Amino acid sequence: MKIKVGFGFDVHQIKEGHPFIVGGVQLEHHAGAFGHSDADVLVHAICDAILGAANLEDIGYHFPNTDIRWKGISSLLLLKECMGLIQAKGYQLGNIDAMLCLEAPKIKPYIPQMKIKLAEVTGLDIDDISIKATTNETMGFIGRQEGVVAYAVCLIERL
Numbered sequence: 001m002k003i004k005v006g007f008g009f010d011v012h013q014i015k016e017g018h019p020f021i022v023g024g025v026q027l028e029h030h031a032g033a034f035g036h037s038d039a040d041v042l043v044h045a046i047c048d049a050i051l052g053a054a055n056l057e058d059i060g061y062h063f064p065n066t067d068i069r070w071k072g073i074s075s076l077l078l079l080k081e082c083m084g085l086i087q088a089k090g091y092q093l094g095n096i097d098a099m100l101c102l103e104a105p106k107i108k109p110y111i112p113q114m115k116i117k118l119a120e121v122t123g124l125d126i127d128d129i130s131i132k133a134t135t136n137e138t139m140g141f142i143g144r145q146e147g148v149v150a151y152a153v154c155l156i157e158r159l
Contacts, residue, residue: 001157001158002157002158003094003155003156003157003158004053004054004091004155004156004157005053005153005154005155005156006048006049006050006051006052006053006054006153006154006155006156007048007049007052007151007152007153008044008045008046008047008048008049008050008051008052008150008151008152008153008154009045009048009149009150009151009152010041010042010044010045010048010059010149010150011041011147011148011149011150012033012034012035012039012041012044012147012148013033013034013035013146013147014031014032014033014034014102014145014146014147014148015031015032015033015034016030016031017030017031017032018031018032018033018034018039019032019038020032020033020105021033021038021039021040021074021075022040022041022042022100022107022110022114022148022150023040023042023043023110023111023113023114023115023117023118023131024040024043024074024075024076024113024114024117024118024121025110025113025114025117027105027107027110028105029104029105031145033148035065036065036070036071036072037063037065037070037071037072037073037074037075037078038072038073038074038075039075040074040075040076041100041148041149041150042098042100042114042131042150042152043075043076043078043079043118044059044075044078044150045098045150045151045152046079046096046098046118046150046152046154047059047075047078047079047082048152049096049152049153049154050079050082050083050086050093050154050156051082051085051086053086053091053154053155053156054085054086054089054091054156056082056085056086056089059078059082062078062081062082062085063078063081076117076121079118079121079122080121083121083122083123086156087159090158090159091156091157091158091159092156092157092159093122093123093124093154093155093156094128094154094155094156094157095124095128095129095130095154095155096118096122096124096128096129096130096152096153096154097130097152097153097154098129098130098131098132098150098151098152098153099131099132099133099134099150099151099152100131100132100133100134100148100149100150101133101134101135101136101142101148101149101150101151102133102135102136102142102145102147102148102149103135103136103138103142103143103145104145106133107131107133108133111131111133114131115129115131
C-alpha cells in the first residue's frame with residue numbers, strides 16, 4: 001500500500017456584504033470572503049492538499065480564476081472534481097485535518113454541518129474529517145478582520 005500526504009493553504013480577503021461560505025456552509029456574518037468562485041477558503045485548502053498529495057499541481061492550475069466557468073461556482077463542485085482526479089490516478093482519500101484562522105464569526109457551531117458537506121463530496125466518514133479554528137489574537141490582517149486563512153493536510157492511499 002502506498003500512502004502519501006498533502007498540504008494545502010488558502011487565503012481570501014473579507015469584504016462587507018459578501019456571503020461567507022466555509023466548508024460549504026454559509027456563515028451568519030456581515031462580511032464574507034471575496035474571490036472568483038464562492039471563495040470557500042476551507043474547501044480550497046483541502047483541494048490543494050488533495051491535489052498536492054497526488055502530485056497534480058494545485059487548485060489554480062485546474063480551476064484558474066481567469067476561466068469564466070469557475071466564476072461564482074460552489075467550491076464543493078471543485079472538490080468533487082479533485083476527488084475524480086485522484087481516483088483517476090488510482091488513489092483514495094484517507095482523511096482530512098484542517099485549521100481555519102479568523103477572528104469572527106465563531107466557527108464551532110458550524111463544524112458539524114461542514115463535516116457533513118465534506119463527507120458527502122469526498123465519501124469519507126465524518127470521523128475522518130477534522131476541522132479546527134483559531135484566531136490570530138487580533139494581530140495582522142486576520143486580527144483586523146480583513147482576511148481569512150485555512151490550512152489542510154490529507155492522506156491518500158493507492159487503491
